Structures are given as C-alpha cells and as structure tokens.
Amino acid sequence: MSFADQSRTATSSFWNDTGRTGVASWIFSTDHKRIGLLYFYSVFGFFLVGVVLGLLLRLELMAPGRTIMGPQTYNALFTVHGVVMVFLFIIPGFQGSFGNLVMPIQIGARDVAFPRLNLLSWWLYIIGAVIVLTSLFTGGGPPDTGWTFYVPFSARTGTNVSLAVFGVFIIGFASILTGVNFITTIHRLRAEGMSWGRLPLFVWSLYATSWVQILATPILAITLTLVIAERLLGTGLFDPGRGGDPLMYQHLFWIYSHPAVYVMILPAMGVISDIIPVFSRKPIFGYKLIAFSSIAIAAVGSLVWGHHMFTSGMSETAILVFSFLTFIVAIPSAIKVFNWVSTLYKGSISLEAPMLFALTFILLFSIGGLAGLILGAAATDIHVHDTHFVVGHFHYVIFGGSGFAFFAAMHYWLPKFYGRRYAEKPAIVAWGIMFVGFNILYFSMKILGLKGMPRRYYDYLPEFATLNLISTIGSWILAVGLVLMLVNLFRGLFRGEPFVGNPWGGATLEWSITTPPPTENFAEEPVVTHGPYDFRGAGVP
Amino acid sequence: MSFSPHKDYAGAKLGMWLFLFTELILFGGLFLLYAAYLSRYPHEFAAGGREMHLVFGTANTVILLTSSLLAAMAVTAIQRDARGRTMLLLGGTILCAAVFMLNKYVEWSAEIGNGIYPNSSRLAAGPVGESIFFSLYYLTVGLHGLHVLIGGTLLAVVAVRVKSGAIHGGEYVLLENSALYWHLVDLIWIFIFPLYYLIL
Numbered sequence: 001m002s003f004a005d006q007s008r009t010a011t012s013s014f015w016n017d018t019g020r021t022g023v024a025s026w027i028f029s030t031d032h033k034r035i036g037l038l039y040f041y042s043v044f045g046f047f048l049v050g051v052v053l054g055l056l057l058r059l060e061l062m063a064p065g066r067t068i069m070g071p072q073t074y075n076a077l078f079t080v081h082g083v084v085m086v087f088l089f090i091i092p093g094f095q096g097s098f099g100n101l102v103m104p105i106q107i108g109a110r111d112v113a114f115p116r117l118n119l120l121s122w123w124l125y126i127i128g129a130v131i132v133l134t135s136l137f138t139g140g141g142p143p144d145t146g147w148t149f150y151v152p153f154s155a156r157t158g159t160n161v162s163l164a165v166f167g168v169f170i171i172g173f174a175s176i177l178t179g180v181n182f183i184t185t186i187h188r189l190r191a192e193g194m195s196w197g198r199l200p201l202f203v204w205s206l207y208a209t210s211w212v213q214i215l216a217t218p219i220l221a222i223t224l225t226l227v228i229a230e231r232l233l234g235t236g237l238f239d240p241g242r243g244g245d246p247l248m249y250q251h252l253f254w255i256y257s258h259p260a261v262y263v264m265i266l267p268a269m270g271v272i273s274d275i276i277p278v279f280s281r282k283p284i285f286g287y288k289l290i291a292f293s294s295i296a297i298a299a300v301g302s303l304v305w306g307h308h309m310f311t312s313g314m315s316e317t318a319i320l321v322f323s324f325l326t327f328i329v330a331i332p333s334a335i336k337v338f339n340w341v342s343t344l345y346k347g348s349i350s351l352e353a354p355m356l357f358a359l360t361f362i363l364l365f366s367i368g369g370l371a372g373l374i375l376g377a378a379a380t381d382i383h384v385h386d387t388h389f390v391v392g393h394f395h396y397v398i399f400g401g402s403g404f405a406f407f408a409a410m411h412y413w414l415p416k417f418y419g420r421r422y423a424e425k426p427a428i429v430a431w432g433i434m435f436v437g438f439n440i441l442y443f444s445m446k447i448l449g450l451k452g453m454p455r456r457y458y459d460y461l462p463e464f465a466t467l468n469l470i471s472t473i474g475s476w477i478l479a480v481g482l483v484l485m486l487v488n489l490f491r492g493l494f495r496g497e498p499f500v501g502n503p504w505g506g507a508t509l510e511w512s513i514t515t516p517p518p519t520e521n522f523a524e525e526p527v528v529t530h531g532p533y534d535f536r537g538a539g540v541p
Numbered sequence: 542m543s544f545s546p547h548k549d550y551a552g553a554k555l556g557m558w559l560f561l562f563t564e565l566i567l568f569g570g571l572f573l574l575y576a577a578y579l580s581r582y583p584h585e586f587a588a589g590g591r592e593m594h595l596v597f598g599t600a601n602t603v604i605l606l607t608s609s610l611l612a613a614m615a616v617t618a619i620q621r622d623a624r625g626r627t628m629l630l631l632g633g634t635i636l637c638a639a640v641f642m643l644n645k646y647v648e649w650s651a652e653i654g655n656g657i658y659p660n661s662s663r664l665a666a667g668p669v670g671e672s673i674f675f676s677l678y679y680l681t682v683g684l685h686g687l688h689v690l691i692g693g694t695l696l697a698v699v700a701v702r703v704k705s706g707a708i709h710g711g712e713y714v715l716l717e718n719s720a721l722y723w724h725l726v727d728l729i730w731i732f733i734f735p736l737y738y739l740i741l
Contacts, residue, residue: 226570
C-alpha cells in the first residue's frame with residue numbers, strides 16, 4: 001500500500017473508464033460508486049424537499065392563528081415532512097450514499113458482495129418513494145397522521161394512508177437488502193490484512209447499523225401491513241371496540257422505530273470517528289471501545305422502545321424497566337464522545353470544513369443526547385411528553401447530529417469522487433451561519449416545550465408567540481447557510497480547484513487510490529499492513 | 542470488462558441466512574400479537590381453535606414436511622450432478638406446494654362459507670376475542686400462503702435453470718438457497734399449525 005505517490009491525477013475514473021456514460025449506464029449500473037451517487041442525489045433531493053416543508057411549517061407557526069395555511073394542510077405538512085425526512089432521507093441516507101461510495105474501498109474490496117442486489121435496493125427505494133409521493137396527490141389527499149401512523153386515527157382517517165404506508169413498506173425492503181448486502185460484504189470481502197481490528201470505524205458503524213436494519217425493519221413491515229389490513233379488511237386488531245389494543249400498535253411501531261434512530265445516528269458517529277483523527281493528526285483514542293460501543297448501542301438500543309410510551313398506559317413496571325434501559329444507552333454514547341474528545345487532546349487540529357461540521361456534531365449531539373435523558377427519565381418525561389421539547393431534542397440529535405455529520409461527509413468524501421473541491425472560506429462561512437441558525441431554531445423549541453407548548457398543534461396561546469417567532473427566524477438563518485453551503489459545494493465539485501492525492505492526509509484505503517477512483521477501485525489486490533488511523537504506517541505526514 | 546465475476550458461495554449462503562432472519566422476524570410480529578392477545582382472551586382463543594378444521598391442517602403439515610424432504614433430496618441430487626432426478630424432485634416439491642394451496646383454498650372457502658372471516662357479521666356478533674383470533678389466523682396463514690407461492694415460483698425458476706444447464710453439479714448455490722427458503726416456509730408452518738389448530 002502506498003499513500004505517498006498519490007499526487008498523480010487519474011486520467012480515467014469510474015466516471016468514464018468503462019466507456020459508458022449515458023443515463024442508462026448510471027441507473028442500471030452495478031458499480032457501488034455509481035449506486036452511491038445515485039443514492040446521494042436521491043436522498044439529498046428528498047432532504048431539500050423536507051427542508052422546504054419544514055420551512056413552511058415554521059412559517060405557519062410564526063404567529064398564533066392562521067398564518068399561511070389551514071389546519072388540515074398543516075397536519076398533512078408535518079406528516080409529510082416527517083415521512084420524507086425519516087424514511088426517504090436519513091434512514092437510507094448514510095448507508096445508501098456514503099456507505100456505498102466509501103465502504104467497499106475502505107475494506108479493500110472491488111465492490112459489495114451482491115452488486116445486482118445493491119442496484120435493486122436503489123430501485124426499490126425509488127419505487128417506494130414514488131408511491132409515497134403519489135399518495136400525496138391521489139385518493140383522499142396527503143396523510144395527516146404524523147409520521148408515526150398511530151392507530152386508531154390512521155385506521156379511520158379518510159386521507160391516503162394506505163398508499164403512503166405501502167410506499168414505506170417497499171422502502172423498508174430496500175433497507176433490509178442493503179443491510180444483508182453490507183454484512184455479507186464486510187464478512188467476506190475484506191482485503192488481505194484487513195482484520196476486524198483494522199476496519200475503519202465508519203465500517204464498524206455500518207456493520208452495527210446493518211444488523212439493526214436486518215433485525216428491526218421486518219417488524220416495521222408487518223406493522224405497516226397490519227395498518228393496511230386494518231383499513232382494507234377491517235381486521236380490528238388495533239380497534240378497542242373489537243377487542244384490539246392500540247397500545248400493541250405502539251409497541252410494534254417503536255420496536256422498529258426506536259432502533260431506526262440508531263440507523264440514523266450510528267453511521268454518523270462512524271463518519272465523525274473517521275474525520276476527527278485525520279484533522280487532529282493523531283490516531284483515534286480508544287479504537288476498540290468506539291467499535292464496541294457501536295455494537296452496544298445497536299444491541300441495547302433495540303430494547304428501549306417503550307420510552308416513547310410512558311404516557312400511553314403501560315404498566316409502571318414496564319415504565320421503570322424501559323427508563324432504566326434507556327439510561328444504559330447513554331453509556332456507550334458517552335464512551336464515543338469522550339473518546340473523540342480524547343483524540344482531540346494534544347492533537348494538531350486543523351479547522352477545515354469537514355472538521356468544523358464534525359466538531360459541531362459532537363456539541364449538538366451532546367446537547368440533544370442530554371435532553372434525551374430528561375425524556376428517558378419517566379418522572380420528567382410526563383411533563384415534556386409530546387411537547388416542543390421532544391421536537392427540539394429529536395432535531396438536535398438527528399439534524400444537529402446526523403445531519404451535520406452528513407454535511408461533514410459531503411465535504412470530506414465527495415471531492416474524492418469528483419476530483420474537484422469546494423472553496424474553503426465560503427464553506428466555513430456557511431457552516432457558521434448554519435450553526436447559529438440551527439441553535440436559534442431548535443433551542444427555542446426546547447424552551448417552548450418546557451413552557452408547555454404541545455407539538456403538532458396548529459394554534460397556540462399568545463404567551464408562546466415570541467419564542468415561536470424567534471424559532472422561525474432561526475429557520476431562515478439556517479436556510480441561508482444551507483443554500484450557501486450547497487452552492488459552494490456543488491460549484492466546487494463541478495468547476496472548483498482540482499482535488500488530487502491525499503490532501504486531508506487520511507490513512508484509510510480510499511486515500512491510497514487514484515482520484516476519482518477507477519471502476520476497479522484498486523489496480524492490484526491491496527494488502528493492508530497498517531491500521532486505519534496509523535498515519536505513520538501509512539506514510540502520510 | 543476484463544475481470545471475471547467473483548463467485549463466493551459462502552457469501553451467497555450467508556446473505557441468504559441473513560435474509561431468512563428477516564423473514565422470521567416478519568412473522569415474529571404476528572406471533573407477538575398472538576401471545577399478547579392469547580393472554581388477554583384465553584377462552585375465546587380456545588373456542589376459536591375448536592372451530593378449525595384439524596384434518597386440513599394435519600394434511601397440510603404432512604404435505605409441507607414431505608415437500609421439504611423432497612427439496613433437501615433435490616440438493617443432494619444436484620450435488621451428484623443427477624440433473625434429471627433433481628428436476629423430478631423439484632417437480633415433486635412444487636406439486637406439494639400446489640396441493641397445499643388447494644387445500645388452503647378448500648379450507649378457507651368452508652370457513653368463509655360459515656361466516657368466519659375478518660369483519661364478518663357472525664364474528665361481530667360473537668365475543669371480541671374470537672374475532673381477534675380469526676383476524677390473526679387469516680393474516681398469519683395468508684402471509685404464509687404468500688410465502689408458499691413465492692417459494693414455489695422460486696423453485697420453478699430453479700427447475701427451469703437446471704433443465705437449461707445453468708444450474709449443475711458444479712454450481713448450485715441458487716438451488717441450495719431456494720431450498721433454504723423452502724425450509725423456512727415449512728418451519729413457519731410448524732409453528733402456525735400447533736398454535737392455531739392443536740394446543741387450544
């Protein structure tokens with residue numbers, strides 16, 4: 001493995017070296033890099049849709065009473081915002097885009113274990129997304145149940161819930177296939193010398209995520225099937241009037257959907273674990289514990305779903321047990337944070353854009369995570385349950401955490417696949433604006449929640465007006481930063497300065513091949529002789 | 542392209558086993574509901590269980606077990622490169638699947654004729670626990686029937702590929718994986734049968 005002679009520019013790469021460049025050569029490609037970019041543009045497109053919906057929601061809530069839309073539109077809007085962001089962006093996001101782009105190269109493989117299955121995953125995702133979008137404009141109109149599809153309302157509403165739920169079902173299938181593919185790939189296709197102890201932590205996090213996808217997603221599939229059966233066949237399994245129990249729906253739904261938040265956050269943690277050492281010029285602190293804590297989060301995180309239901313009428317014993325288990329998840333999460341901070345300690349830190357986004361992840365994730373403990377403790381949860389505090393908490397963890405990690409990954413890895421890079425200064429300015437806007441937007445929500453403002457409400461009391469206005473202004477600032485970041489990033493990727501060699505100085509395998517990577521990834525079978533953060537072993541300064 | 546596609550049988554089988562886990566968990570959701578509602582409505586579930594046609598259930602159990610045996614024998618046959626015998630055994634498996642579905646059709650027709658189906662007026666008039674029992678029964682067995690159809694189709698595709706020579710003694714991982722899938726279909730029935738027909 002040579003990391004030293006990477007100044008050479010690739011004359012041909014996966015963009016053109018097979019001689020096929022038309023649209024069909026992309027949407028029917030089995031190359032993990034092309035599928036990765038397909039996923040990236042699809043999920044990121046839906047992210048932007050979700051952002052617009054979120055901005056509209058904030059605009060409506062800017063002042064009490066009707067601002068720009070009626071209550072039914074508002075209900076549909078927060079439902080679709082949730083469905084798009086959760087099922088179309090962040091759950092498939094990391095695995096589909098950066099998992100596909102980077103993971104096979106990081107383990108020294110030519111491709112994933114099942115390349116055609118990989119393409120099928122993307123197609124299923126797209127078909128599912130189209131079905132979800134169709135549900136918005138057909139039948140009884142867009143679903144208005146919230147992204148959780150809670151019964152009994154979801155079984156009775158006249159809106160187009162069945163079709164939307166079916167679309168999510170298909171997307172779940174895509175998710176399962178990606179999980180199967182990645183676990184098999186990581187088990188079977190590691191290059192010679194790429195032992196489990198040398199796997200980049202991003203790969204470890206994908207491995208843990210894939211297990212969650214495999215073990216949890218089928219429960220979502222059957223739960224959604226039951227909702228459809230409830231609506232079409234009148235099975236009555238969740239209808240209290242006919243002996244069913246809505247609480248059983250909540251159990252089944254959260255058995256999937258709580259682990260699903262780890263599908264959203266674990267790969268983000270992997271990205272951070274890869275970026276922090278590179279920009280600190282120091283090997284990662286506590287490699288084994290970070291790798292182990294990914295598995296621990298995946299395992300314990302699968303047992304805590306009940307903390308979404310403290311006010312739903314579970315037994316007190318169940319509440320105590322779920323509360324206790326929820327606190328246990330904080331331990332592996334904290335292990336990660338402490339190890340990242342220890343990696344920074346006495347490092348030679350360079351504050352470039354990917355690093356700034358990564359550091360923001362640590363801060364925002366910590367704030368969101370600590371708020372999670374307030375929600376995990378049954379006594380305090382009773383007071384803030386279903387308030388804007390939950391909304392603030394969730395967005396701190398998933399947008400401030402996973403979202404910012406996604407931006408970090410975009411700035412860190414996309415130049416590798418385009419051979420061109422963004423301008424540094426605008427990227428940092430955009431980061432600063434987004435950071436400020438983000439905190440104004442979501443911290444106001446946390447205070448609002450503590451003051452008692454419920455979530456998903458169309459109207460609110462006058463005393464909440466000021467903070468709602470501040471929050472909405474924050475959403476505008478965030479949007480400005482986002483636009484600036486995107487313009488700068490994509491302008492750079494297509495027309496920016498050349499990006500060759502190993503400018504970040506990474507020691508993982510993707511930095512040992514030409515830029516952009518060739519279709520075959522490696523000119524010859526790589527033999528790995530050093531760990532992923534062993535900069536000296538990799539020969540990078 | 543210059544490279545030859547790599548063939549990793551162990552990897553293909555690992556992937557299949559992982560997929561089978563997801564199938565088990567899919568049914569697991571229904572079994573979970575069964576457990577929860579059984580503890581709430583034990584007497585109604587018992588009354589529902591007595592309405593089931595034990596003869597059909599038993600016959601279908603025997604048929605599926607036989608089909609699984611035939612599928613396993615097909616794998617052994619292809620390992621010995623006996624393609625004719627493999628196709629014969631696969632045909633036997635598919636025949637069993639068809640008979641299973643036929644049985645199911647007759648059984649469901651009889652039950653529906655008796656006014657037992659989700660949301661029927663007869664069930665609506667009876668105790669709620671029984672309506673839950675039969676809703677679960679139709680969903681679980683229906684989902685299983687769908688898997689029988691998928692498995693049968695898969696085995697038919699495999700049989701065609703054995704005939705065309707694409708699957709032979711040197712390369713039969715698709716056959717092996719399809720047989721694994723078929724054993725899963727069998728396995729799930731082995732849980733459905735006692736839960737709905739026998740123990741109540």
